[in-house]
Amino acid sequence: MIAPHAEWPYQGKPVHVVSSTLDPAADPRVTVHRTLDEAVAALDAAGYARVYLDGGATVRQLLARGRVQTLTLSRVPVLIGEGFSLFGPLPADVPLEHVSTEVLGGGMVQTTYRVRESSRPATT
Known part of the structure; x- marks a missing residue:
């Protein structure tokens, strides 16, 4: 949804997406997780205390x-x-x-x- 934007709206911020269809290599600015559990584990491991959910x-x-x-x-x-x-x-x-x-x-x-x-x- 955000890939077509001319200017990346999340400059300097890590972007994690849960998707069963996105190609994990499609955009180096985005980390794709196949499951919510996988995403939560990665965010916890990175030490993030606050994240934006959508x-x-x-x-x-x-x-x-x-x-x-x-x-x-x-x-x-x-x-x-x-x-x-x-x-x-x-x-x-x-x-x-x-x-x-x-x-x-x-x-x-x-x-x-x-x-x-x-x-x-x-x-x-």
């Missing part, structure tokens, strides 16, 4: 594992007639604590929440 299924799986501490939701002012659930089913409710809300250009709204510590299951 993709509802990925976020859902890591929420369920207790690996998400902060969640930023961006809402665009468009109602979709028949959409998908933001993350899909979770094994339990995830209590959140509001941190901040910011109104951006075009009516977009970004809200940041902290995942309450008591709701995080033990990490795996």
